[in-house]
Each structure stands twice: as structure tokens, then as C-alpha cells.
Amino acid sequence: xxxxxxxxxxxxxxxxxxxxxxxxxxxxxxxxxxxxxxxxxxxxxxxxxxxxxxxxxxxxxxxxxxxxxxxxxxxxxxxxxxxxxxxxxxxxxxxxxxxxxxxxxxxxxxxxxxxxxxxxxxxxxxxxxxxxxxxxxxxxxxxxxxxxxxxxxxxxxxxxxxxxxxxxxxxxxxxxxxxxxxxxxxxxxxxxxxxxxxxxxxxxxxxxxxxxxxxxxxxxxxxxxxxxxxxxxxxxxxxxxxxxxxxxxxxxxxxxxxxxxxxxxxxxxxxxxxxxxxxxxxxxxxxxxxxxxxxxxxxxxxxxxxxxxxxxxxxxxxxxxxxxxxxxxxxxxxxxxxxxxxxxxxxxxxxxxxxxxxxxxxxxxxxxxxxxxxxxxxxxxxxxxxxxxxxxxxxxxxxxxxxxxxxxxxxxxxxxxxxxxxxxxxxxxxxxxxxxxxxxxxxxxxxxxxxxxxxxxxxxxxxxxxxxxxxxxxxxxxxxxxxxxxxxxxxxxxxxxxxxxxxxxxxxxxxxxxxxxxxxxxx
Amino acid sequence: xxxxxxxxxxxxxxxxxxxxxxxxxxxxxxxxxxxxxxxxxxxxxxxxxxxxxxxxxxxxxxxxxxxxx
Numbered sequence: 001x002x003x004x005x006x007x008x009x010x011x012x013x014x015x016x017x018x019x020x021x022x023x024x025x026x027x028x029x030x031x032x033x034x035x036x037x038x039x040x041x042x043x044x045x046x047x048x049x050x051x052x053x054x055x056x057x058x059x060x061x062x063x064x065x066x067x068x069x070x071x072x073x074x075x076x077x078x079x080x081x082x083x084x085x086x087x088x089x090x091x092x093x094x095x096x097x098x099x100x101x102x103x104x105x106x107x108x109x110x111x112x113x114x115x116x117x118x119x120x121x122x123x124x125x126x127x128x129x130x131x132x133x134x135x136x137x138x139x140x141x142x143x144x145x146x147x148x149x150x151x152x153x154x155x156x157x158x159x160x161x162x163x164x165x166x167x168x169x170x171x172x173x174x175x176x177x178x179x180x181x182x183x184x185x186x187x188x189x190x191x192x193x194x195x196x197x198x199x200x201x202x203x204x205x206x207x208x209x210x211x212x213x214x215x216x217x218x219x220x221x222x223x224x225x226x227x228x229x230x231x232x233x234x235x236x237x238x239x240x241x242x243x244x245x246x247x248x249x250x251x252x253x254x255x256x257x258x259x260x261x262x263x264x265x266x267x268x269x270x271x272x273x274x275x276x277x278x279x280x281x282x283x284x285x286x287x288x289x290x291x292x293x294x295x296x297x298x299x300x301x302x303x304x305x306x307x308x309x310x311x312x313x314x315x316x317x318x319x320x321x322x323x324x325x326x327x328x329x330x331x332x333x334x335x336x337x338x339x340x341x342x343x344x345x346x347x348x349x350x351x352x353x354x355x356x357x358x359x360x361x362x363x364x365x366x367x368x369x370x371x372x373x374x375x376x377x378x379x380x381x382x383x384x385x386x387x388x389x390x391x392x393x394x395x396x397x398x399x400x401x402x403x404x405x406x407x408x409x410x411x412x413x414x415x416x417x418x419x420x421x422x423x424x425x426x427x428x429x430x431x432x433x434x435x436x437x438x439x440x441x442x443x444x445x446x447x448x449x450x451x452x453x454x455x456x457x458x459x460x461x462x463x464x465x466x467x468x469x470x471x472x473x474x475x476x477x478x479x480x481x482x483x484x485x486x487x488x489x490x491x492x493x494x495x496x497x498x499x500x501x502x503x504x505x506x507x508x509x510x511x512x513x514x515x516x517x518x519x520x521x522x523x
Numbered sequence: 524x525x526x527x528x529x530x531x532x533x534x535x536x537x538x539x540x541x542x543x544x545x546x547x548x549x550x551x552x553x554x555x556x557x558x559x560x561x562x563x564x565x566x567x568x569x570x571x572x573x574x575x576x577x578x579x580x581x582x583x584x585x586x587x588x589x590x591x592x
Contacts, residue, residue: 286560317529340530342557374557381531442558 009068010056016071017055021096029096033196034175035239037077037094040127044090044243045081052079053116057105072097074105075130078113080122083247086255088123089116093130095175100130102180110184114159117167121256124163125246126171126188131203132179160187165362165516168253170246173197173232174239176217189359190249190311192234192242198222199231227314230348234311248309252323252330253363257516260364260509266328268300270499277491281411281433285442291320291335291343294370294410298495299324299333308333311356316349318342318377321356326368327499329506332360332403334421335370338411344377345417347385350394353420354522357397361517366404366505367423368498374440375415393522395419400519404505406498409434409476409485427501429494430485434476441471526589528563532556534580539589543571551589554582563588 018038020026026036035043041050058073075097080089091113093100102110117124163169164187171185173193178200185191185199193199198217207213207220219225226232236242254261274297281289296306302325310322318340322333334356336343345353360367376382376391398405398420405423413421413436422428438444445467446453456462480488489497535555539545550562552574565571569591576588 286558288559288561338559339561342559344557440558 012068013056013058013060013071016068017058017073020073020094021075021098025096032175034095034129036096037092037127037129040092040174040239040243041077041079041081041090043240044125044127044246045083045088046085049082050079050090051081052077054078054105054109054112057109059103059105072103074109075100075103076106076110076113078109078116080120083123083250086123086250087120088125088250089113089120090125090127092127092174093181095129100175100181101132102130111156111159114156114163117163117169118159121167121258123168123170123250123253123255125250126169126184128171128173128177128181128185129175129197130177130181132181160184163187164189165257165518167256168250168363170249172236172239172242172246173199174242176200176203178203186231189362190234190246191232192236192245193223193226193232194236194239194242195223199226230312230315230351233315234313249311249323252309252325252365254514257362257364258514260514261330263330263506264325264328266300266325270327271496273492273496274298274494275492277494280491281431283433285411285435288338288342290339291337291370291372291410294494295320295322295324295333295335298368298408298498299326299331300328312352316346316352318344318346319349319352320370321352323365324368326495327502329502330365331502332356332365332367333370334367335410336372336374336412336421338372338374341377342374343372343412344374345387345391345394345420346377346382347387347390349377350387350390350420353394354390354397357394357401358517358519361401361403364403364509364514366406366502366509367401369405369407369421369423371407371409371413371418371421372411373414373418373421374412376417389523391417391420396522397519398423400424402517404502404509406501406505408494408498409436410491411435412440414438414440427505428485429497430476430480430488431491431494432476432488433491434479434485434488435471435474436476436479437470437474441467441474445470524567524569524591525587526551526563526566526591528554528582528586528588529584530554530556530561531583532561532581534576534578534582535560537574537576537578538562539565539571539574541571541574545569545571545591552576565591567591 061070063069075094078091169188170190171188176198182199198221200221223235300307307325320335320337324333376387401423405426407422407428409430411433453459453463476488479485532554536553539551545565546568548564552563554561572590572592574589
């Protein structure tokens with residue numbers, strides 16, 4: 001007697017499991033221009049680093065003689081692996097088996113993903129393509145009465161929510177993603193979707209029956225919807241690009257909330273001064289400028305490009321958010337984009353900022369803010385969107401920050417919304433172009449001095465005179481005199497000044513052991 | 524190809540001429556929004572088939588501004 005037969009069966013089961021939904025289903029999937037889940041995992045991870053969990057989970061089929069004939073694998077592939085030599089956990093639905101809608105073993109593996117990430121405190125990546133539950137349930141046995149989960153069982157959303165305070169979570173939508181997988185997709189710090197993916201609460205047929213809308217999956221939840229809805233952060237050209245973006249995102253982050261981000265060797269000079277910054281802001285305040293060029297000129301260069309990795313560009317586009325390296329340290333970057341509503345804070349920009357500030361605090365990333373804030377967006381649409389509440393929540397998130405903050409006031413810092421750009425005990429630099437106050441002169445003078453202007457002999461001339469006078473009072477020089485900023489600087493000095501501060505700030509932060517970031521309710 | 528405004532505002536100046544060949548990033552119109560002059564540029568090169576707005580018009584987010592061939 002020996003165990004040879006059983007050992008052979010293990011091998012056979014593993015081979016059958018790798019066939020996924022079968023040759024035909026895999027071909028159909030490839031014909032749609034999509035990779036299978038196993039190919040995705042291989043594209044994402046360092047070569048040969050995948051260490052699968054639950055490879056043997058599935059349903060065997062035996063012939064009349066009791067010999068293994070076939071094996072339907074769990075349609076969720078799960079395992080550990082490495083990205084740039086660092087341990088991660090990765091999981092994703094196998095669309096070639098039941099369209100990714102969970103079979104019983106697949107469901108068990110999928111709900112185990114977050115628990116494993118929490119247990120081993122490693123970054124989590126989910127590669128989604130699949131539907132949620134079916135009205136028929138996950139078990140296809142006929143006449144089986146649905147018993148439900150035991151009343152004392154823990155909801156799968158508990159670990160799902162806990163991961164966000166514990167480990168970096170990045171997810172991709174690589175095809176249709178609906179129901180529970182869609183909820184898991186967005187329970188992430190970073191989400192990316194491919195052109196041919198769609199993210200849906202419910203698919204077209206359900207929507208048509210309930211609401212009468214006759215729409216395709218893509219119309220309901222394609223990239224053009226979800227990049228601006230904020231459900232998805234970034235668009236990927238293809239699946240390889242989606243994986244590359246996830247790898248890049250994770251490169252800025254520590255393994256978990258109990259570690260600080262790693263400082264990398266930096267080849268860019270700390271004292272590099274960029275001449276282009278001296279006159280990048282037009283003296284005519286009606287003329288816009290490119291805040292991204294300022295950010296890219298200041299942060300570390302990365303080869304021929306910049307280390308700046310932007311996230312959520314299309315959502316709340318008046319605010320720029322992203323990650324970068326400065327002196328080799330990971331930092332969170334925020335900046336106003338005056339090409340959209342002069343950079344005003346909309347409800348979406350405020351939600352984006354709140355989320356981003358919480359994210360940076362969760363993983364101890366210092367924040368550098370490039371400020372050109374004219375105030376909250378005004379007007380009926382903005383009021384209807386509840387901008388004041390979302391904006392106040394963003395300000396609370398910023399001012400409850402525990403990470404080091406630096407703010408470079410490039411141009412405007414007006415109104416209540418300006419508060420959202422200056423963290424507690426922050427380091428504040430001011431460019432000569434900076435202007436601060438309750439209201440921008442252009443908008444404020446006509447209102448505050450309406451009677452005086454109307455009564456003047458030449459109202460237009462009086463308005464101009466008042467505007468010039470008040471613009472002078474918004475100058476940064478008196479603020480520097482009163483130490484209401486740390487320094488007023490030549491814009492070219494921005495990088496060296498920030499790096500001097502960052503070295504002090506990071507050393508001070510790291511005197512305390514990092515612990516997860518928990519906050520209470522926000523407005 | 525349709526070129527749409529990503530912001531609400533008014534049309535301050537029309538820069539490009541209908542029928543002209545324009546390069547990517549060439550300015551088609553300048554919008555005024557929140558007291559700033561915001562250029563609307565061509566996302567790619569092409570012939571400017573039609574400009575659908577006039578100077579002074581109010582435009583909304585997502586409104587069609589020009590058509591490129």
C-alpha cells in the first residue's frame with residue numbers, strides 16, 4: 001500500500017483546476033480581449049511568486065467507477081505573491097466559470113481574502129470581473145431550502161471595512177463588475193478600470209424592468225460614468241496598464257498601518273531650483289496656469305519624467321490629488337486646478353479631498369499642498385449639491401490630520417475653503433503671487449462697496465480704484481512681516497525649502513510608533 | 524469628434540475659424556468662468572467642422588462647443 005493514488009489525484013485536481021471554465025470558455029474570454037484571472041495574477045506579480053491559497057477548493061465529478069473525471073474549481077483565485085519583492089495578497093473572480101458569479105467554494109475563498117490580508121498585514125489587491133449573487137442562490141441543488149448564514153456569523157463587510165484602516169487596498173475592474181464585487185471594488189484606497197469594463201449596482205435588464213431605461217452596461221457604468229462619479233480613480237489603457245498602475249500606487253505605501261513608508265534612494269538633487277517656476281503664474285489673475293507643471297517641477301524626477309502619480313483626475317477636477325516622492329520620501333500631493341472653476345471647491349472636490357486626507361493619514365504620508373483656492377464653488381448647483389457640508393467635512397479631515405503638512409501658497413487662499421489647504425502645525429511657504437483674504441477682490445468689491453460705487457461720478461473707475469487698493473492689502477508681504485507664513489520665497493526655492501522641512505518633519509513623526517488612524521464622525 | 528465644455532461659464536472669445544485645420548492643444552474658444560479665462564483646446568488634430576456657440580453665450584458642463592473632423 002502507498003499513497004501514490006491519492007498523490008496522483010492531487011496532481012490531477014491541480015491540473016483540472018488550472019483549466020478554469022474549460023478551453024471553450026477561456027477562448028471566449030480571450031476573444032473579448034480579456035485575460036483570465038490566472039493570467040492577470042501573473043501580469044501583476046513578480047515572476048513565479050504566486051503562492052496559491054485554496055487551490056483544491058471546488059467540486060469534483062467522478063465516473064461510475066469512482067474515478068475523478070472532472071473538477072470545477074472555485075471561481076475565485078486567491079493567493080500570496082510579491083510585487084517588487086514585497087509580499088502582497090491578491091484575489092479575483094474567474095469569469096470563465098459561471099461568469100464570475102460565485103459558486104460555493106468561490107464565495108468562501110472570496111470572503112476569506114480580506115481576513116487573510118488583516119491576519120498577515122499585507123497589501124491587498126483585488127482583480128474584479130464578475131457578478132453578484134443570483135436570485136437562485138449560489139447552490140444549484142434543487143429543492144434545497146435556503147437556510148441563510150447563521151445569525152451569529154460575522155458579516156463579510158466587517159473585514160472589508162477593517163482592511164481600509166490596516167493595509168493598502170488596490171482594486172481593478174477588468175470587465176463587467178456588479179453587485180457584491182462592485183462593492184468590494186470600491187472598498188479600496190485606489191481603483192482602476194479598463195476601457196471595456198463596467199461597474200454596476202445592477203445590470204441593464206434589472207434596470208430596464210425597474211425603471212424603464214434601455215441602456216447598455218457601458219452606458220450605465222462605463223469609464224465615462226465612473227471616472228467622474230468618483231467610484232473609480234483611474235482609467236487604464238489595457239489590463240497590463242491597470243496592473244502597472246496598481247504596482248506604482250503600492251510603491252508609495254508601507255506594507256501596513258504599523259509601518260512608515262520606506263524612503264528610497266533619491267537621485268534628484270535636493271537643492272534643485274527650477275527657473276520655470278519664477279514666472280509660471282501670470283500677473284494677470286484672469287489668466288490660468290498649469291498647477292501640474294508646478295507639482296512636477298518640485299517633486300523628485302523619476303527617470304525622464306516626474307515621480308508624481310495622479311489619482312482621480314476626472315472626479316472633482318478643480319482639485320488635484322496624487323502621490324509623489326520628495327527627497328525619496330513618499331508624500332501625498334494636493335493642488336487646485338484653476339482650469340476648472342478657478343480651482344473652487346465643489347462638493348465632489350471636497351469629498352475627494354476628505355478621502356485623500358484620510359488615506360494619507362492612514363498610511364502616514366506627509367502632505368504637501370499647492371494652494372490656489374478661490375473658495376467654495378458658488379451658485380444654485382453648488383448649493384443643491386450640499387457643497388457646504390462636504391466642504392466642512394473636508395476641512396475637518398484636514399485639520400484632524402496627524403501627518404506633517406506643508407502648504408505652498410501659489411496664488412489664492414480665500415474664504416472658508418482655504419482652511420482645507422493648511423494642516424495643523426503646518427509649514428507655510430508663500431510665493432510672491434499669493435493673495436489671501438475673505439473674498440477675492442474681483443468678486444468682493446462690487447458687493448461690499450455697491451453703494452459707494454453706484455454713488456461715484458465714474459462708477460467703473462471707482463470700482464477699479466477700490467479693487468487696486470484692496471488687492472494691495474491681500475499681498476503676501478505684510479503676512480510675512482507678521483509671521484503669518486513661515487517664509488515668502490522665490491518660487492524657484494520651493495523644492496529645497498520643502499525638502500529641508502520634510503527631513504525635520506519625518507524625523508519628528510517617526511519618533512512615535514505608527515498605529516492605525518481612527519476618526520469619529522465628520523460633518 | 525465632439526468637443527465639449529467640462530465647465531459652466533460663458534463664451535468670452537472664439538479663437539479658431541470654422542473650416543481651419545487645427546493641431547492638438549490649439550485653442551478653439553476661450554470661456555469665462557469664475558472670472559477667469561479658460562481656453563478650450565482641441566483634444567486632437569483635425570479640421571474644425573463647426574463651432575456651435577457664439578461669443579457671449581452661456582454654456583453648461585458637458586455642452587457641445589465644436590465638432591472636429
